[in-house]
Amino acid sequence: MNELRRLWQLFRPYRVWMLVGTLAAILTLLANVTLIAAAGWFLTAMAAAGAAGVAMNYFTPAALIRGSAMIRTAGRYGERLVNHEATFRLIASLRVWFYQHLEPLAPARLQQYHSGDLLSRIRADIDALDNLYVRVLVPVAVANVSIVLFTIFLLFYHPLLALSGLTFLVLAGVGLPIWSQARGLVPGRRIAEDEAALRTAVIDGVQGLAELTLYGAAERQAQHIDSLSRRLIADQTRLSSDHGLTQAAVGLCASLSLWVLLWIAIPLVDDGRLMPPQLAMLALFTLASFEAVAPLPQAFQMLGRTLAAAHRLFAIVDTEPAVAEPSTPSPRPERFDIEFADVRFSYPDTPRPAVSGIRLQVPQGTRAAVIGATGSGKSTLFNLLLRFWAPDSGSIRVGGHDILDFHGDDLRRHIAVVSQHTHLFDATIRENLLIANPDAPQAAIEAACRVAQIHDFIAELPEGYDTWVGETGVRLSGGQGRRIAVARALLKDAPILLLDEPTEGLDAATERDLMQALDTLMVGRTVLLITHRPAGLDWVDQVLVLDQGRELARGDVSVVPQAMQAALLPLRAEAETR
C-alpha cells in the first residue's frame, strides 16, 4: 500500500484534471439515474392521471427527462475525454520519469536485468498504472459521493428503504471490491512477471535465433515461450472468471436491492404512505443506482497488477546509482593527466578484488598501455576511470581532481573510448556517428571515417552515410560495424583517449592502417590502451602489466616479456600436466 501513496505523489500534478473528470463523471451518473427514475415516475403518473381522468402537468417532467438525457450523453463523452487525456499525459510523463531514473544506473546496476525485463517495465508496467487513475481513483470518488446522495434521497421516503439501498450498494461497492482485490493480488503479480519473462524470452529467441537454431535449441525456446504464454493466459483466465463472477454479483445485488425494495415498499403503497408513481420511480432508481459501483470490483481486481507494476518500477527508481553524483559543480581541469593512486575495487558479491594496489601516472600527452590476460582487471580500470564504478579505496585523478568530484557526464565529456564493444543503434550510419557529436559537419564525419578505414566502404554504398545499419548493426559485416564504432569515438574529439583493443577482429592490412591513423590522432592527447597482446607496443611511453588484478610490472616496454613469462607460468604448468 506504500506503493499507492507513492503513486499518488506522481499523480499530484494532474489533480485539477482529476477533479474536473470526477465532477463530470458524477454529473453524468446523476443525470442517468434521474433520467431512468423520472421516466418510470412519468409513465406511471400519466397512466394514473389518465385512469382517474385528472389533468397533470407533463411539461416539467418531460423537460427533466430531455435535459438529463442530453447531460448524460454529453457528460459521458466529456468525462471520458478528460479522464483519458489526463491518464495518457500522465503515462507519457511517467515513461520519461522512469528513463531519467534508469539512465544513471547503467551499466553497473543494470547488469542483472535483461533488456526484455526493462522493456516490460517501461512499456507494460507503466501502461498498467492507467488502471489506478481511470478505473480506481475517479470511480471511487464518484461512488462515494453517489452512495451518500442516493441514501439521503431514499431517506426522504422511508428509513428502511435507505437502509436496504445502502446495504446492497456497500455490498457491491465495498465488499465485492475487497474480495476481488484479495483474489487478484497473486495472479496480478504473476502476470507482471510473466509478461516480463515473455518479452525476455521473445528477445532472446529473436536476437539469438541463429545460435538457437544451430544448436537445435529453437524448439525448446518455442516450447518455453508457449508455456510462458499459456501460464500468462491461465492467470488471466482466473482473473476473467473472477471478473465475470463479480459482474454477475453486482447485477445480483442490484436485482436483490430491487427485490427487497418491493417487499418494503408494496405495503407502504397499500398504506397510502407512498404514491403509486413513486413506487415505479423507486424501482427503476434502485436498478440505475448500481451504475455507481459497477466498475469497482474489476478495478480493484486489477489493483494487484497495478501494484505489482508500481513495485517493479519503484525497484528501479529506488536503486542507488553505483556512483553518487556530487552536489557541487564539476571542476574544470586545465590539464589532463591521469593518476591511479593505490586503487582497490571489488565487484559486489565477489570474493576477490577485481583490482588492488593499482598505481599509475599518465602525464598529459603521453601514452600508457595496460596489459594482461582476459579477466586480469583491465576493463575494470576503464570502468573506474569512466566513473561507472567508484573505487573501494584509493583514488583516480584527472588533471589533479578526484574524478568523484565530477558529474559523470562532465567527466566523460573529456574522454573518448575507442572500442568495438559499443552498441550500434537501429538508425542510419550518419545518425550513429552523430551520437558522438550532434553538430559535427559532414567533413568531420568523413575525416573520422577515413581514420577508421571505413569511409571508402560507406561511400560505395548506394545510400552512403544514410544507409540503415539495422538493429545492433546487423546489416553490416562484423568488421564494418566495428570500424563505424571506432569512427564514432574519433568524432568525439576529447583530450583523453581510451583504446580498448581497437583493432581486435580486423584484418591485418586494416589494422595497420588504423593504427597508423590513430597514431597521428593521439598526438597531444593522454592515451590509455588496454590490450591482451603484448606485441607491437613500441609506441607507448609506459606499460602496466596486470595479473589477477595486481600489478605485475610497470615501466617501459622492456618489462613486458619477463613479466608475461612469470604471469603465465601457472597456467602453462596446468596445461602441461593435463
Added chain:
Amino acid sequence: MSVNAWLKSQRPLAGKALLLTVWLNTANGLLAINQAWALAVVLDAVIFKDADLSEVHHWLWGLLALFGTRALIVWLAERSAFQAAASVRATLRDQVHRHLQRLGPTYLSGQRSGALVETLTKGIDDLEGYYARFVPAMTLVMILPLAILTAVMPMDWLAGLVLLFTAPLIPLFMILIGSGAQARNQRQWKQLARMSAHFLDVIQGLTTLKLFGASRREVAVIARISDDYRHSTMQVLRVAFLSSAVLEFFASVGIAIVAVLIGFRLYGLAVPVPAWIPIPEITYLQGLFVLMLAPEFYAPLRNLGTQYHARMGAVAAAEQLIQVLDAEPTRIDPGTEPLAAARPLGVRFEDVHFSYEPGREALQGLNFDIPPGQRIALVGTSGAGKTTVVNLLLGFLVPTGGRILIGEQALAGIDLEDWRRHLAWVPQQPRLFQGSIADNIRLGRPEAEPDAVREAARRARAAEFIDALPLGYDSPVGERGAGLSGGQIQRIALARAFLRDAPLVILDEATANLDPESERLVQEGIDELALDRTLLVIAHRLNTVRRADRILVLDQGRIVEQGTHDELAGTGGLYARMIAAHGPRAHEGEQA
C-alpha cells in the same frame, strides 16, 4: 487474404466456447424479457389493482429465481467468452513465433526486435477483443433485438415499429463515424511498435549513450515518442467515445419516442399521427413492459458499436501477425532427406552464386572443396563474403545459383534440422541466453551430464574462471553475458561447440578477444577437436590459420587462391600480401 477473412479463418481455434458464449447470452436476453414482464405485472398489480404482498409474492419469488439464474449465466458467459479468445491467443502466439523461427535470422535482421515483441505480446492479446467480444456481439445483434420485437409487437405494434425503424440508424452512424478509425488504429500500432523498438534499442545501448554523453539528450526523444503514442491513442479513443455517445444518443431518442407514445396514450392524449392509422389501445402493464424492454432492445446494438472498436484494434494487430505469417522462408521447399554422409563430413561448393539484392553479387561462382576430416581456413578482407559462405552452410541463406554438396548429397535436398544436428558453430559475437552458465554450455545437448559440461568447459579453457565464480556453473548470465569479459563469453561459446560433438565445426573468429596465452590454450583445444572432424575456420588474424590443411583466400566473392600456408606465402598473391601487411604480428603465434 484480407485481414477480415484471416480473422474469420482462425475462428475454429476458439472451439465450442464461442458458440456457448452466444447461447448463454441469448438465454440471458430471453430471461430479461421474462424478468421485465414479471416486474411489470407486480408494479401494475400493486399500483392499479390495489394488490398487497400476499397477492404478488409468488411473482416476487419467481423474480428471485430469475435474478439468480441470470447472474449465473452472466458469469458463465464471461468465462466462456474469455476461454474462446484464450485458445485462439495461445495457439496463434505459438504459431507466429514458430513461423518467425522458420523465417530465420536472415529475415529477422531486417526487423526490429522491439516491434516483434509487441506483435507477439500485445498484438496477440488484442485479438481478444475480436473473438471474445466482437464475434459474439455480432451474432447476438441478429438474435436478441428480433426476440424482443417478437415480444413487443403483439403488445404494441406502434412502439415495435419505432424500434424497428430506429435500429438500423445505429449501425449506420457507427460505420459513418468509424470509417476513418481503421487508419487511426493502424497509426496507433505503428507508434506502439516504434516506441517499443526504440526503447529496446536505447536500453541495450544505454552504456554507449552514456559514453558519448548522449543519454541525457535521449530524454527529449523518449518524451517525444511517448507523446506521439499518447496522441495516436487519444485519436483512436476520441472516435470510440464519439461513436459511443452517438449510439447512446440514438438509443435515448428511440426510448424517448416509445415513452412519449405510451405515455400519451395512457394519459388519453391524441398521438400525433394521421387519423387513418388505427392506433392500438394500450394498458399500463403493456406500456411498462414495452418501456422496460426498449433499453434491452438497443443494448446489443450499442454493445456492437463498442465492440466494433475492439475489432478495429484486433484488425490492426492482426495485420502485424499476417505480415509475419505471409513472409516466406528463404528456403521454399525444405529438403526432406536425412543426411547420408557419415562422419567426418566433406563439403563442396559448386559454382555457388549469391546476391542479397539483385545486381549485386556477394558470391560470384564459388568453387571449393572441404575434404572430410580436414581443417580448412577461409581468409579475406572484411566484406569479402566470408560470413555469407558460413550462412549458406548453416542453411540460413540459399544459393541463388550453383549448389552445395555434402558428400555426394545436395544440401538443398537435406532436411535442415538433421543437417544442423551435425554442425557446431561459434559465431563472431556469441550470444548468451537467460539462464546459468551450465545451461548455456548445454544449449545443444540439454541432457548432458554435469561432468560432460565440465569437460567441455575445460577443453575450451573456460573451467578455470567458471570455478572461480562464487556460484560456479550455476552462475546466472544475462543476454550480453553480464559481468563476463568478451574473452570469457567466447570461451563459453566454444565450450558449447565442444559439448555438441558435431562432425563439422565452423569457427568464425573463435579466438578473437583472447589473450595470446588463452588463445594458445584454446587453439590446443581446437586441435583436439579437429582430430576426427571437419573444421572450417574463418579468420582475420593469419597466425591462427597456419596449421590449416588448406587456406582459401576469398576476395570480392571469389576464391582467388588456395593452398597451404607455405605454398601461398611463396606465390606473391593476395595471401602473401596479407602476411606482409600483418607485419610483426604474423610471428606472434610462433612466439607464444
